[in-house]
Amino acid sequence: MSSALATEGTTRFLLASQPISRRVVVVCGVLALVLVGVMIISAAHGPANIPYADVARLILRGLGFQTGLELPDSQFAIVNQVRLPRILVGALVGAALACSGATMQGIFRNPLADPGIIGVSAGGSLGAVIAISTGLVGESLWMLPLFSFVGAIGATTLVYLLSLVRGQSQPATLLLAGVALNSFLGALISAILLFSNRYPEVQAILSWLIGSLRGRGWAYFFAIVAPVILTTGLLFFFARDMNLLLLGEESAQGLGVNVPRTRFALLALAALSTGAAVSVVGPIGFVGLVVPHMLRLVIGPDYRLLLPASALGGALFLVTTDTVARLILQPAELQVGIITALLGAPFFLYLLYRNRRLIRVL
Amino acid sequence: MSHKKRLYTLLIPFLLLMLVLGACSQPAAQPAEEEAPATEEVMEEATEEVAGEEAPAAEEAAEEAEAPAEEAAGEEAVEEEAFSVTVTDGLGNEVTLDARPMRIASATLGTDEILLDLVGPERLIAVTNLASDPTISNIADRPELEQIENQVEADPEQIIALEPDLVFVASFTDPAVIEQLQGAGVPVFVMGFFNSIDSIEQNILTIGELVGEPERAEEIVADMNATLDEVAAQVAEMEGEPPTALYLSSGGWVAGSATTVDDIITRAGGVNAAADLVDWNQVSEETIIEMDPDVVILSPYVTDEEFVDNPVFAGLSAVVNERVFVANDAHLSAVSQYVALGVEDVFEMLYLVPVSE
Known part of the structure; x- marks a missing residue:
């Protein structure tokens, strides 16, 4: 698990010779402009x-x-009631997932880490599946998000507690505990699916597991706007610490980072952010894994730039893919979770191929 | 010591497995014991069949299997001699029977409903466990259901153990299961896909022929047609533009053309608002707003938040005029004679008058 995305020199990256503050302004400015443009197209x-x-x-x-x-x-x-809230929920969720993904990749120094790795998505899914299969979804609009959020945070807490060695959490144990809990929760979800005799219920569960922005109105937007902006914003403050963590635990400790405490804070923020996102749209795959990597290949691994760019890039990615999902088969529509992987994977493979020399681990 | 302890912990999964097996085998053992001798014989025969010719062996198995239904078999012994029928199932495969089926297992809800009326509980040895679920089954409250001993899933072991002489499975049943059933020498009839009431009626007639009850099947279809004709006569008396209707299921799935729901809406005197779409489609809310149907028929799984209390749909004609109805899905999703009741239901939703008998 060496620094997988270590790169040969940083001169290749966009505006590499410029000071960081300027790079942030330019890169984020461009991304924000494109995002607004896509939002307008999507709304129209x-x-x-x-x-x-x-x-x-x-x-x-x-x-x-x-x-x-x-x-x-x-x-x-x-x-005003269908398109706008859906676009804004998509933007928030994309930002939350991409930022959390970038954070996880930093904490674990592992390019395969995504927000789901510590059980957030699987826990959130199990919560949602329980709410659907017990019929509690019919009780209130908030039952499903509530169950899902509780599941997400519960699973992450469990993974964290399991990974504690003498009061400290070790990345390797965290990773393994996460993998084990993910497959355990996955098995529970499959069992519930198989035991469900009611076809519409199974369809509702499957559709939730793929992830969809359909029907996400203002209520959903207002439910997640504060938690997502707050947690993502707080993550930005750890950008310097995450840069140092990339050097390795001991170096970071030597340079004044309280590694255990920082790691805990980062995990908690990423889990809350992802939990909020997953609870309203389902575990949309690929955004948290691919968006930060795409950006790294273009702008480099500096977290001071990578985190805000991931937030905007994730929003851009999800709003774009959801627009495609809505339009490609209209008036029927696809679920955005299918499009994120269908469009994201080939594009990512193309970037990987173009930059294969840049990425040492490959 | 600690090494030993660690070794012992490796045994925990095995102990757990033993416990689970012990717990499971008790309830499962009872029916198995009752039927133990018979099952063994059949299994032997099933193995023989693979080697020898299928037809005579199957006949033997059928004859032996008659024991529980002896009376019925005795009466119709002469008829049985001559019984030989070949029909084409929903997958286009030929199903041939050389003896009147007396131990029929139904592993899909559609045939549970058809067969209960067609052959009655005496010749039905198993129906699905869905048959007793009133939200989707039209026979859940039928007392005869209790005479049928087994409620099964499409599980080959469970079904073969019942020694059926004919099994009905759904179009979506795992082909591997069908393969195993056929491998055990059991004739299997696979249901087709239905996108119209005509195709459902045709299927009832085919099944009637296969189980040796063609007259009864024609009666059932005639009953269906009588219901449909009554509705059609009333529709013909209605004046003005036929109302548009949309069937909406949870998650924004709507029934387009080439679905039984489309046929039901049309026969009930309405126009399917989603007829431009073919088959079932997931549509966005704005598509539904654009369609603006006069009547919305909701699947019972649609939550209030999703439609009735959803501000997005507040301006829909059907909502403003309070013409949103929750469907009886047992009728509307039936692939049996009960689908005719769905046409009555929808007629009443569209025209707000009861169907006169």
Whole structure:
């Protein structure tokens, strides 16, 4: 588990000769602009054909402005209650998953680490599956996210406690405990699926396990906006510590990082962030693994730049893939979890191939 | 010492396994004991069959299997001599019987419903465990169900142990299971996929022929058609544009054209709002808003949050006019004669008048 993404010299990366603050501004500025552009495109397209100008008027009306033009209420509902919240939930979830992924890869110094590695996704999935199969989902809109969030945090806590050696958590033990708990929880989910006699229930579970942004309205947005922004924002403050962790535990300790405490804080923040994301959309794969790697290949491994860029890149990735998922078979739609892997994997393989010399571990 | 201890811990999984096996074998042992001698014979014969010719061996097995249903078999002994039938199942394979089937096992809900009316509990040795679930089964409250000893899943071991002379499985049954059943010398009829009421009726007639009850099958289909004709007559009297209707299942799945639900809506005098889509499709909420159907028929699995209390759908005509109904899925998803009841249900939802008998 050597620093897997160690690279030969940093001069190849985008704007490598510039000071870090400038790189952050330029890279994040560009990503933010593209993100806004994609959001506008996404808001303006769908099975219902509404011109751009009308979409703009409808959004303004949603914000309380008078536009002087009478547009049908059905279009208002489509833009303001279906498309907008879905785009914003997608952006938040993408940001949370990509940032948590980058963090996990740093903590474990392992390129295969993703937010699911410490049991968050599997725990969240089991919680959701229990809520669906016991019929509790019918009780309230919040049952499923609640069960899922509790499952996510419960599983992560269990993995963390299992990995404690003399009060300290060891990455290798953490990783193994995570792998074991993941397959254990996976087996429980499969068992529940197989014992379920009701076809729609099985379909609901499978559909949740693939991950979908369908039907995510404002309620979901308001539920996760604070936790995601708070946890992701706090992760940024650990960027310097994560850079030092990349040098190895002992070096980091020597350079003044309290490794056990930092590791705990990072794990907790990443788990909360991922838990919140997973609880409303399901365990969407690939975002947390691939987005940070894609960015590393372009902008380098410096966490001060990588973390904010991952947040924006993850948002961009998920909003884009969800737009594709909505449009590709319209008026029918695919689940975004399928598109993230379908588009993300080949693109990532292409990047890997192009940069195969840059990545020493390969 | 500590080395020994560690070695012992390796034994824990085995001890657990033994415990589980011990616990499981007790309830399972009882039925096995009752049927032990018979099962053994059949197993021997099943092995012989592979070597020798299939047909005579199968006949022997069938004759021996008659013991529990002796009376019925005795009466129809003459008829049985001449019994020979070949039909094509839902996968397009030929199923041939040289003796009237007396121990029929049904491993899919559709045939549970068809066979209970077609041959009655005397010749049915097993139905599925779904048959007693009132949310999806139309025969859950039938007292005859209790006379049928076994409730099975599509599990080859369980089914072969019952010594059936005919097994019905679903189109989605694992082909490996079908292979094993056929390997044991049991004739298997695989149900097809149904996308219209006509195809369901045709299937009932085919099954009637296979089990030697063609007249009864025709009666059942005639009953279905009588119900459908009553509805059609009432639809013909209705004035104005036929209402549009959408069947919505959990997760945004809607029934497009070429589904039985589409046929049900059409026969009930409505227009399927999702007819542009073929088969079942997952659509976004905005597509549903665009369709704006007059009537929305919800699957019972759709939660209130998903539709009724969802602000996104508040402006839908069906919601504003309070024409949202929860379907009886046992009727609407039936692939048996009970599908005709689904047409009655939907007619009442569309026109808000009861079907006159």
